[in-house]
Amino acid sequence: MEPTNIRDPEYFHKxxxxxxxxxxxxxxxxxxxxxxxERYTEAYMINWESNxxxxxxxxxxxxxxxxxxxxxxxxxxxxxxxxxxxVAADHKGDVRSLMPQGPFPPNGKKIALIGGGPASLTVARxxxxxxxxxxxxxxxxxxxxxxxTQIPAFRLPEEVLDEEVGYIIDLGIHTHFNQYVASMREIxxxxxxxxxxxxxxxxxxxxxxxxxxxxxxxxHIGIEFLxxxxxxxxxxxxxKVIVLGGGNTAMDCCRTxxxxxxxxxxxxxxxxxxxxxxxxxxxxxAQEEGIPxxxxxxxxxxxxxxxxxxxxxFEHVKAEYDENGxxxxxxxxxxxxxxxxxxxxxxxGQDNAFPWIERDLGIEFGKxxxxxxxxxxxxxxxxxxxxxxxxxxxxxxxITAAAHGHQAAISIDRYCQGGDVHDRPAPMTNLIHQKMxxxxxxxxxxxxxxxRYKVPHESKVLxxxxxxxxxxxxxxxxxxxxEAQRCLNCDVQTVFTDSKxxxxxxxxxxxxxxxxxxxxxxxxxxxxxxLNAPASNTSQDLYVSEPLPTKRVMVKDEDxxxxxxxxxxxxxxxxxxxxxxxxxxxKACKIL
Amino acid sequence: MTYIKPxxxxxxxxxxxxxYSRADYEGAISTLCAGCGHDSISGSIVQACYEMSIEPHRxxxxxxxGCSSKTPTYFLENSHGFNSVHxxxxxxxxxxxxxxxxxxxxxxxxxxxxxxxxxxxFCHVIRRNINMTYIVMNNGCYGLTKGQDSATTDFGSVSxxxxxxxxxxxDLIGLALELGATFVARSFSGDKTQLIxxxxxxxxxxxxxxxxxxxxCVTFNNNVGSTKSYDYVRDHIEATSVLDFVPEEEEITVSxxxxxxxxxxxxxxSQLLLHKLSPHWDPTDRHSAVNRxxxxxxxGEILTGLLYIDPQSQDLHDIxxxxxxxxxxxxxxxxxxxxxxxxxxxxxxx
Numbered sequence: 001m002e003p004t005n006i007r008d009p010e011y012f013h014k015x016x017x018x019x020x021x022x023x024x025x026x027x028x029x030x031x032x033x034x035x036x037x038e039r040y041t042e043a044y045m046i047n048w049e050s051n052x053x054x055x056x057x058x059x060x061x062x063x064x065x066x067x068x069x070x071x072x073x074x075x076x077x078x079x080x081x082x083x084x085x086x087v088a089a090d091h092k093g094d095v096r097s098l099m100p101q102g103p104f105p106p107n108g109k110k111i112a113l114i115g116g117g118p119a120s121l122t123v124a125r126x127x128x129x130x131x132x133x134x135x136x137x138x139x140x141x142x143x144x145x146x147x148x149t150q151i152p153a154f155r156l157p158e159e160v161l162d163e164e165v166g167y168i169i170d171l172g173i174h175t176h177f178n179q180y181v182a183s184m185r186e187i188x189x190x191x192x193x194x195x196x197x198x199x200x201x202x203x204x205x206x207x208x209x210x211x212x213x214x215x216x217x218x219x220h221i222g223i224e225f226l227x228x229x230x231x232x233x234x235x236x237x238x239x240k241v242i243v244l245g246g247g248n249t250a251m252d253c254c255r256t257x258x259x260x261x262x263x264x265x266x267x268x269x270x271x272x273x274x275x276x277x278x279x280x281x282x283x284x285x286a287q288e289e290g291i292p293x294x295x296x297x298x299x300x301x302x303x304x305x306x307x308x309x310x311x312x313x314f315e316h317v318k319a320e321y322d323e324n325g326x327x328x329x330x331x332x333x334x335x336x337x338x339x340x341x342x343x344x345x346x347x348x349g350q351d352n353a354f355p356w357i358e359r360d361l362g363i364e365f366g367k368x369x370x371x372x373x374x375x376x377x378x379x380x381x382x383x384x385x386x387x388x389x390x391x392x393x394x395x396x397x398x399i400t401a402a403a404h405g406h407q408a409a410i411s412i413d414r415y416c417q418g419g420d421v422h423d424r425p426a427p428m429t430n431l432i433h434q435k436m437x438x439x440x441x442x443x444x445x446x447x448x449x450x451x452r453y454k455v456p457h458e459s460k461v462l463x464x465x466x467x468x469x470x471x472x473x474x475x476x477x478x479x480x481x482x483e484a485q486r487c488l489n490c491d492v493q494t495v496f497t498d499s500k501x502x503x504x505x506x507x508x509x510x511x512x513x514x515x516x517x518x519x520x521x522x523x524x525x526x527x528x529x530x531l532n533a534p535a536s537n538t539s540q541d542l543y544v545s546e547p548l549p550t551k552r553v554m555v556k557d558e559d560x561x562x563x564x565x566x567x568x569x570x571x572x573x574x575x576x577x578x579x580x581x582x583x584x585x586x587k588a589c590k591i592l
Numbered sequence: 593m594t595y596i597k598p599x600x601x602x603x604x605x606x607x608x609x610x611x612y613s614r615a616d617y618e619g620a621i622s623t624l625c626a627g628c629g630h631d632s633i634s635g636s637i638v639q640a641c642y643e644m645s646i647e648p649h650r651x652x653x654x655x656x657x658g659c660s661s662k663t664p665t666y667f668l669e670n671s672h673g674f675n676s677v678h679x680x681x682x683x684x685x686x687x688x689x690x691x692x693x694x695x696x697x698x699x700x701x702x703x704x705x706x707x708x709x710x711x712x713x714f715c716h717v718i719r720r721n722i723n724m725t726y727i728v729m730n731n732g733c734y735g736l737t738k739g740q741d742s743a744t745t746d747f748g749s750v751s752x753x754x755x756x757x758x759x760x761x762x763d764l765i766g767l768a769l770e771l772g773a774t775f776v777a778r779s780f781s782g783d784k785t786q787l788i789x790x791x792x793x794x795x796x797x798x799x800x801x802x803x804x805x806x807x808x809c810v811t812f813n814n815n816v817g818s819t820k821s822y823d824y825v826r827d828h829i830e831a832t833s834v835l836d837f838v839p840e841e842e843e844i845t846v847s848x849x850x851x852x853x854x855x856x857x858x859x860x861x862s863q864l865l866l867h868k869l870s871p872h873w874d875p876t877d878r879h880s881a882v883n884r885x886x887x888x889x890x891x892g893e894i895l896t897g898l899l900y901i902d903p904q905s906q907d908l909h910d911i912x913x914x915x916x917x918x919x920x921x922x923x924x925x926x927x928x929x930x931x932x933x934x935x936x937x938x939x940x941x942x
Contacts, residue, residue: 074600439595447598502822503782504627504810509635513602514614533602550826564598572627572810 001544009429012581016491021068023403025585026050029491036484043088049591055160058086062397077452079486087480100129102172107131109416112192117145118398119198119389121168122405126588128171139180149227153468184357194412201390203353211302215309222249222347238342240264245347246276251286253345259467270298311340377421378408409588425586431579445565453483493581498545500575507567513560521553597621608645617642619669629781629807630729634667640791651696656681659736660702660729679710682717692918697724707743707762718771723907725794725801731809732820739812750817768802774905775801777898792837798859799905832897834867
């Protein structure tokens, strides 16, 4: 193999698995260390700079970071990254004074943001300090978009949402609430220098089965139901409720139903339980509230008698897989099952919808009626119009919307300043030596063996009777510290300088997880088979040095390195060094 | 400030035939200087015992005093151990071995412990052919007391302070050959591919097996001009052979070109396969070993590898015809066989 180029900013970035997996590339280990040091305010600000909604995401994030966490590869469970973010938000001090302070001198450019969700708010946050006059349009009376309409209050209290939306609105954003934008042409005619579309995926999928129309009064679309509850247009539901669908929206619908009078709530999915799209913890929380999940039952018919919904008829199927692993649901031949219901909620997915964008404006649409966009710049075929969030490439999640918002903001700034939108700023990177003395590092190198801590829940007596009572209580400071200590500090990199190595093998002998091998070089596949411990996880890189005096090379498998620093500790010549790698995605404007 | 080895190990570590992984043969975290050659030897012992599927409770590690003699703490933490008096590891091991012949004895010593204060013990344990592996972690200086010259410091070797070695050094290998040792080998801490099979062969040898391992002292004897530094040893190393240790139950899979190889069958049926790099040398011929050693010395080479092995080796128990069981397993009837037996013995003297 060729020697590893550690000067490539992406090499060490990839070693920080959580940060790499995060769409916004939040410097996770950096803020977790701050939480351990009880510096919650600083931890919050690192998050705010990167993902804009720490308190919201600390409760609702889809957590792409956690399955990636290295800890999950050396023991049972990853670090509770998401809930640690909430610890920073819950215990922070004054953060407002650390945020950009307006009023900002105007730069003469006007921008319209359509939709008040996380993508638009991120664009607003990044561009307002640069002096842009920002006009935010939303059909509801407050900002927040799907965070407000689709996430129930028992998972995300309104105060948290209002606070973090407020930080952005207070940067001097011109809000046009209660104003549904029905025509892109009208917006374009208003003379904005650029328009950002962050309208999400607002159309819940329907299920056209016999009886759908007759039973319409008691058959609801998931996201519409959630929005109606959020805005208090709906405050009760029947005693028996069936939720169709296996995603996170279905979980929110069934749990919301439990709180509105549904005491016999069932989730029924058409495919096997293991194929459910909902996050495992959301499924767990639903089950804990006494909601059974029935699987392998596709609905066949809404049964309506005398104009009133009686229930749903289900088939029974099993999953069969062909040689390509493709799934097919085949009937088991069992008789159909009728499940009684007073109300049915259909939560089987959502789609983008742009009925308000006229198709003769030069904004091209492609497959599934999604806009044709540049994947990096988020620019549409009409140069002054940009898209982001779920509106860009279909439904994703909040953290992805924030990541899109940052990139779209850069594009909009470039575009408005007459620059090239393809000219993207490099990430900010820094490697800082961590040695302080013998056995002393600037980070806490000790690897604890604590298992993942569970977040305490509020009593069900309270939560199931009031939909606004938050279920999760969050970690207190003490448990927050203990959980933070589980972080392996993967951003503190093992940096190898081959010219200093005397090949004494001290690092090989000490390494607890047998990551390091000195051996003859070879092709990657061959090398992986020859290391001291099997290097079968090919998604993790091998760090290969230049040839050493004995013609061998140092090969380090990054896979299960604990970043404990013992290789550097035992290295007599400091050929190994622990260096903290900070990688930060550059934003349109400097926030911190 | 922490200096603790994390508990986590690589989840995919292979297991040996006993179901143990390499981690089960480790010890406490080393407190020797960073980069000490001794740590590599400890690592090699761990690897060798793991590969040989030795049950940890069947091994006893015995040491004397010195940096080398601290190392048994850093490997095989589930085995028996005895950290004895300076230079007295051989007599403690002799006693243990006499009392319990079923254990595997691993003696660890250094150049000070063996070639100075323990020289007499070293010679006599060889003469008696005690069944043990005797590893000398040889760094050519007194590392634990700031690097003064030891008895194995070569003549003219430059110390860290700049002074040159004044005296002829003791070559433990040459001495052992002279004293009739039945297994003599030398290796280098920085060459595990050679060291690990040698440790395995030494532990399988029925009798006294000497392994003199050059082990640079990074703190006091790794300077330019030292003959025991990493660089010097690497530049002057000369191997007699490439050695493969093949346990009895395993098939021989390596093959070497004809003429250049030799195979030695050990007492327990294991085989040593030697790919000879030195011509005119026979590993089972003491004279050719002595000659090859002298020749290497003259040419300024550090000769490593297996130098001599006596496949007919008989250990002290065989020589003395001792009882076949460990003393701690003897029952009353073994110890007091009764008046009939006494009669028989008395009759034999009439």
